[in-house]
Amino acid sequence: MKPEEQRPERPPRHGPSPSGPSYALRACGVLAISLAAVLPARPADEPPASTAVVTVTDLDGKETKVAGAKLTVGTRRLAWLADPKAAGEEKLGPLALKVREPVSTTLVDGVLTLVPVAHVESAKYDYEKLTVAYSLKGAKEPVVGTLQYKGLNTLGIADPKAAAKAAPVVAGVPGKAAVKAVAFPDAKPLPAPKAGTEWAVRIVQKEPANPVVRVRNLKVLYHHPDGTERLAAELPSRKGPAVPLDEKLARLEVLATDANTHVAAVEVEAAGGPERLVAVPLTTGPERDAATVVGLIGEVDVGYKLFPLHTIKSVGPAGK
Numbered sequence: 001m002k003p004e005e006q007r008p009e010r011p012p013r014h015g016p017s018p019s020g021p022s023y024a025l026r027a028c029g030v031l032a033i034s035l036a037a038v039l040p041a042r043p044a045d046e047p048p049a050s051t052a053v054v055t056v057t058d059l060d061g062k063e064t065k066v067a068g069a070k071l072t073v074g075t076r077r078l079a080w081l082a083d084p085k086a087a088g089e090e091k092l093g094p095l096a097l098k099v100r101e102p103v104s105t106t107l108v109d110g111v112l113t114l115v116p117v118a119h120v121e122s123a124k125y126d127y128e129k130l131t132v133a134y135s136l137k138g139a140k141e142p143v144v145g146t147l148q149y150k151g152l153n154t155l156g157i158a159d160p161k162a163a164a165k166a167a168p169v170v171a172g173v174p175g176k177a178a179v180k181a182v183a184f185p186d187a188k189p190l191p192a193p194k195a196g197t198e199w200a201v202r203i204v205q206k207e208p209a210n211p212v213v214r215v216r217n218l219k220v221l222y223h224h225p226d227g228t229e230r231l232a233a234e235l236p237s238r239k240g241p242a243v244p245l246d247e248k249l250a251r252l253e254v255l256a257t258d259a260n261t262h263v264a265a266v267e268v269e270a271a272g273g274p275e276r277l278v279a280v281p282l283t284t285g286p287e288r289d290a291a292t293v294v295g296l297i298g299e300v301d302v303g304y305k306l307f308p309l310h311t312i313k314s315v316g317p318a319g320k
Contacts, residue, residue, distance in 0.1 A: 054157060055183040056169055059176075066159050071117060072168055073156030074098055078114065078304070079229035080221065092227070094118065096303060099134065099145045100152045103213065105205045105311045111213065114304040115143055121187040123155060127174045136302055138189035143302055147172055155182065193301050197247060198318035201298070203311050210313050215298025215305050218245050218315070222284075222291040231297070235266070238279040243268050245296075245315075252315040257282070264293075264309050282309075 054069040077093040084091055096114040104111040121135045125147070132153050133142040145153035158168035171179035196217035202210050219231040235243040235252075243252065243266070250271045257264040262282040269275045283290040295308040296315070 052185045054185070055181075056157060056171070056179055057181040057183075059178050059180050061180075066157060066169075068160045070158040070160060070168075071095065071156065072158050073170055074154050074172070075117065075156075076114070078116070079223075079227060080231050082228065093229075097134065097155070099143055101144060102146050103203075103205065103208070103211050104146075105203055106149075107204070107311060109308055109310070111203055111308075111311050112306040113143060113145075113300070113302065114306055115302050117184070118188045119190050119302075120184050122184065123171060123182045125172060125178070125180055127178060132172060136190055137187040139302060147174075157182065190302065194299060196299065199245075199298060199315060200318045201296070201305075201307055201315050202313040203307065204313050213305060213307075214318050215300055218296055218298040220245070221294040221297045221306065223294050224291050225289060229294070230291075235278070235280050236284050236293075238263065238281050240276075240278070243278055243280075247271075247317070250316060254309055254312045254314070257310045280309075 052067075054066045056064045056066060058064075074097060075095050076098055077089075078096050079093040082091060082093040089095075095117045097117060097120065099113040099115055100110060101113055104113070115134060115136065119136045119138070121137050124133045124135070124142075126132070127147065130147040132145045132147060134145065135142045147153055152172075154170050154172035156168045156170050159166070169179060171182055173179075194216065199215050199218045201213045201215060201218070203213055205211055219233060220235055222230050222232060224230070233245055235245070237243060243249070248271050249268070251267075251269040253267045255265040255267055255277075264280040264282060266278050266280055267275055268278050280293070282293045284293075285291050293309065295306055296312065297304055297306045299305075
């Protein structure tokens, strides 16, 4: 079987489906093969953020002002950027929207574009075209997300003054009570793009066939049980040297990932060197404090791209 894909008009199921070439992980001493990565429950998804007055507009054009709104569903903390000196929940890291763009695979757990909320001016929903457009201060073009699949690109907006049992407004859900637009106050301009090594990440998608997504400064994102996250410059190896994500890497191909044994099989080719098969442990460290490989993360002009390993077909230097 193949990795679980999104199905239009049906809620996505959670959990991996086993599949993949058995020879790859057998060569690394692993028998069970699947093409779904192990991702932890991320506390980065849990803490909502307080904002100023958010304006919510329904399909009839009626505006509702929500003072001190908290953003819930559809967000996560960029926990690797946590600042202990920041106030309140900002200590956990900046809040970001979890955007699924049209080119992000059709898998339930696909490629995420993480857009810091601080730069978002508005979100406009088109339920006929099944799209949402996020306008960012300083960006020439909006970031477009797809509403083709249930549960993607929804945004929960909770009113702290509402009754305790009151459900938050959820934008991005079609229906009579659908939200047409959300406006955010005091958006900050996007920072200037950082220079760095450019990478071409080819992702697993049928149409267009295995497209390439370009990012900068690709790193490995680790998640710890206490909710903290960190970046690393190399993929771990169960045996032998780690795999540096640097200018010497000519090609990295993800052959399979195993949710049961927490191991991925990748084929690596260094510049001027032979190919080698590497077993990548998806959890490292003592059992009670094991860090989990969430995926590879790279910088883009609007924020970050997060690639769970099972969404990646290959990685290489851009322009080669």
